[in-house]
Amino acid sequence: MSDRYLQLDKLTLAYGDTVAVKGLDLAIAKGELVALLGPSGCGKTTTMRSIAGLLGPVSGRITLDGDDITRVSANKRNVGLVFQSYALFPHLTVYENVAFGLRLKGIGGKDLDAKVSAGIRSVDLAKFVDRKPAELSGGQQQRVALARSMVMEPKVLLLDEPLSNLDARLRLEMRAELQRVQKETGVTMIFVTHDQIEALALADRIVVMVNGGIEQIGTPEEIYNKPVSAFVADFVGFENVFALENGKLATSNSVVALSGPAPQAAKGLAWRPRMVTLGSGPFQGTVRGTSFAGDTREYLLDTPLGAIKAEVDAELPAHTIGATLAFDLPLAAAAPLSRYR
Numbered sequence: 001m002s003d004r005y006l007q008l009d010k011l012t013l014a015y016g017d018t019v020a021v022k023g024l025d026l027a028i029a030k031g032e033l034v035a036l037l038g039p040s041g042c043g044k045t046t047t048m049r050s051i052a053g054l055l056g057p058v059s060g061r062i063t064l065d066g067d068d069i070t071r072v073s074a075n076k077r078n079v080g081l082v083f084q085s086y087a088l089f090p091h092l093t094v095y096e097n098v099a100f101g102l103r104l105k106g107i108g109g110k111d112l113d114a115k116v117s118a119g120i121r122s123v124d125l126a127k128f129v130d131r132k133p134a135e136l137s138g139g140q141q142q143r144v145a146l147a148r149s150m151v152m153e154p155k156v157l158l159l160d161e162p163l164s165n166l167d168a169r170l171r172l173e174m175r176a177e178l179q180r181v182q183k184e185t186g187v188t189m190i191f192v193t194h195d196q197i198e199a200l201a202l203a204d205r206i207v208v209m210v211n212g213g214i215e216q217i218g219t220p221e222e223i224y225n226k227p228v229s230a231f232v233a234d235f236v237g238f239e240n241v242f243a244l245e246n247g248k249l250a251t252s253n254s255v256v257a258l259s260g261p262a263p264q265a266a267k268g269l270a271w272r273p274r275m276v277t278l279g280s281g282p283f284q285g286t287v288r289g290t291s292f293a294g295d296t297r298e299y300l301l302d303t304p305l306g307a308i309k310a311e312v313d314a315e316l317p318a319h320t321i322g323a324t325l326a327f328d329l330p331l332a333a334a335a336p337l338s339r340y341r
């Protein structure tokens with residue numbers, strides 16, 4: 001049961017005639033931190049809204065902790081929601097913002113104070129209890145929003161791109177903060193992001209969504225190293241992605257034989273730029289572009305296979321634009337894709 005703590009069964013969600021999510025099946029274990037990862041418009045927010053009870057499904061079922069909550073109203077679900085915009089009450093102090101939901105539930109006195117104080121401490125804002133949101137940084141406001149949700153002791157906490165308004169350094173800090181709060185409290189969390197790095201860094205499991213459906217579910221390692229489809233491969237940084245036809249690499253204008261047999265049943269192969277061997281191999285390409293990336297240097301090659309991206313150690317001698325280079329796409333390094341489309 002507890003590995004199906006939250007379960008979405010064949011969930012279809014729509015806005016009027018526009019179907020945003022189609023037949024989604026997903027089971028989440030108690031205490032898991034799951035990331036929904038996918039491009040803008042793939043249905044991440046819509047899925048979260050339905051779990052929160054803000055959008056009723058066209059069809060399908062949602063169960064939480066053994067209860068069917070499909071038709072249960074949002075305020076009775078015990079599901080917390082933190083948005084990208086913090087939606088704090090501007091006229092209330094940090095303390096009162098965090099206390100707000102508890103007061104609505106009829107909690108007061110010492111009980112209220114204990115919960116609010118613990119919540120504020122857990123996100124390290126004890127010094128700021130009397131400030132108003134406008135007197136806080138974006139990161140601090142986000143932590144108030146997190147504390148406000150956590151004090152309600154939700155069964156599931158939903159976070160919809162909570163870090164995307166923060167600058168790069170704050171994002172890293174908040175990421176660590178989220179992870180810490182989640183591990184300390186054991187709260188089940190679903191975290192929405194369009195940033196693969198964030199998903200890989202934070203999640204126990206990643207759900208890759210595309211076009212209102214699930215493309216792949218896996219651990220960060222599985223998603224990063226074993227993408228099942230061209231879409232996922234592309235999304236997690238395999239920039240050289242090819243269809244396979246009769247054991248050969250097929251591009252829009254050519255079919256190229258490989259140096260050995262392709263893995264059985266693979267419909268495509270993908271290589272990260274750093275998996276491309278530059279300077280030797282059966283293929284030839286012309287350098288069209290080169291860019292220095294600190295530890296490495298990236299090359300864009302024009303080849304019979306189309307454009308190829310290669311990344312090599314920056315300490316190696318640089319090649320100039322227009323140079324012709326041999327290269328290889330080593331079969332042993334390739335990620336086999338079970339779906340090309």
Ligand SMILES: Nc1ncnc2c1ncn2[C@@H]1O[C@H](COP(=O)(O)OP(=O)(O)O)[C@@H](O)[C@H]1O
Pocket residue numbers: 015018019020038039040041042043044045046047
């Ligand atoms: N209020 C709405 N009315 C109509 N269509 C919507 C509404 N909100 C979202 N959509 C559509 O539903 C699809 C999924 O949107 P959304 O869940 O917000 O995507 P994501 O959060 O992954 O970017 C998109 O095609 C979007 O245009």
Ligand SMILES: [Mg+2]
Pocket residue numbers: 044045046
């Ligand atoms: Mg969204």
